[in-house]
Amino acid sequence: MDFPEDVVLEILSRFYLNQAGKIQGLSKFYNNSSYNSYYKTLIAKNQPGIADGFLLQSPVPKSNDYIVSFVSPHKDSPVVPLNLSLSFLPGLNPKIRAVAPNGLLLCESQHSIRHNKRSIYTITKLCTQQWKGLPIPKTRYFTKNIAMHVLRSNPLHFKILRLSSDKIPSKRPLPFSYTIIEVFDSKSWRWKLLDDIVHDYYGNFEFVDSNRAPVFANGLAHWKFTGNTTIFAFDFYSDTWSKIAMPETIVNDENNSRVNAISVNSVREWRTELVEYEGKLGVLREFHQPFAPTALTELWVMHKKFWMKKLEFSRLMPTTLYGSDILVTWLSDYPSKVKFSNEVTGDCNYKTLEQWHNIAPTVFPFLSDFKSWNFNPPQRSIQPKSLAKILRRTYERQARGV
Numbered sequence: 001m002d003f004p005e006d007v008v009l010e011i012l013s014r015f016y017l018n019q020a021g022k023i024q025g026l027s028k029f030y031n032n033s034s035y036n037s038y039y040k041t042l043i044a045k046n047q048p049g050i051a052d053g054f055l056l057q058s059p060v061p062k063s064n065d066y067i068v069s070f071v072s073p074h075k076d077s078p079v080v081p082l083n084l085s086l087s088f089l090p091g092l093n094p095k096i097r098a099v100a101p102n103g104l105l106l107c108e109s110q111h112s113i114r115h116n117k118r119s120i121y122t123i124t125k126l127c128t129q130q131w132k133g134l135p136i137p138k139t140r141y142f143t144k145n146i147a148m149h150v151l152r153s154n155p156l157h158f159k160i161l162r163l164s165s166d167k168i169p170s171k172r173p174l175p176f177s178y179t180i181i182e183v184f185d186s187k188s189w190r191w192k193l194l195d196d197i198v199h200d201y202y203g204n205f206e207f208v209d210s211n212r213a214p215v216f217a218n219g220l221a222h223w224k225f226t227g228n229t230t231i232f233a234f235d236f237y238s239d240t241w242s243k244i245a246m247p248e249t250i251v252n253d254e255n256n257s258r259v260n261a262i263s264v265n266s267v268r269e270w271r272t273e274l275v276e277y278e279g280k281l282g283v284l285r286e287f288h289q290p291f292a293p294t295a296l297t298e299l300w301v302m303h304k305k306f307w308m309k310k311l312e313f314s315r316l317m318p319t320t321l322y323g324s325d326i327l328v329t330w331l332s333d334y335p336s337k338v339k340f341s342n343e344v345t346g347d348c349n350y351k352t353l354e355q356w357h358n359i360a361p362t363v364f365p366f367l368s369d370f371k372s373w374n375f376n377p378p379q380r381s382i383q384p385k386s387l388a389k390i391l392r393r394t395y396e397r398q399a400r401g402v
Helices: 005-012 017-024 028-033 037-046 248-259 385-400
Strands: 050-059 066-071 092-099 104-113 116-125 130-133 141-153 156-166 176-185 190-193 197-200 215-217 220-224 230-235 240-245 270-277 280-287 296-303 306-313 320-322 326-331 337-342 348-352 362-369
Touching (some): 037 050, 050 092, 066 092, 092 362, 141 176, 141 220, 220 270, 248 270, 248 280
Antiparallel strands (some): 215 220, 230 240, 296 306
């Protein structure tokens, strides 16, 4: 006896979060349904102890502090209050560096040592305010981008990717510049160096965009290169990276705009953002046709190594996507708001943030439960000596009320 599809979805929405992959493997219909807002709303209703939405982080003007907000498209989600303060972490001025798909955070804070500041990295579960200190990576490098990915949830196995540049003049040969790649593996509890990304000074300056959170699709972390024609992709399973070309239309338009930059009428202005769409890598592009009254936005999705145009609509480009049918847009109003608009039903609602982000925030997709996190690092290196010393000094200062 076959059950109606809506009944099956109701049952599947009660499964634990780490079983989403099994649901998506049932059929093409259930795979597609797992990304739409109807199914996600069922999960929010049937599993109220889940925080599902986005973390927004922005710097406080004229300060070293950061503010963090949480917003969800679901009503009264989560039911359990979510404490967004990072003050429970060691060090000063804590901030979110990366968010894994299962809700774990990589946070960075500062510790002063002889008039110098050293970064402390912690792996954190925000919903329960639990954390573990990580070994300190190379301090001579300036962090540009960080991503974290969970390869296995039980037992927990995660990796962290750190892209950096030299703080001091590099001994690496000219006329090139370099992006330094480090990977932290929770199994070995060690950082390791990989081969550098080499940039040609005399070519296009294609550095990885340092102002955006990575987009995850198919186990890979993605960032745009600043040249707007290629994408950086890192595979956490093989510890290798590659370049992916943007959709041919975007590449051609970018190249033509460089050639015809003198002629105003021949230039089409646009901007692009990477997004995740139904588990695949997507590119949003907002562009203005000559003499057109409004902007157009198109969505390109990579399917089996080929780009396909999925959507086109007459409105400004959203900040990101939620699932396959909701556009998420941060609004620079006072107080700060986030707009959720459903492209299928036409429904639209606004959520007011508790704090005002007067600078465009970094947006992290966030999905987590409130269960205690039981994770023990390898016994041989639970607390590296340098980190243990920093944490001890931090606790002593906190005890003195400094």
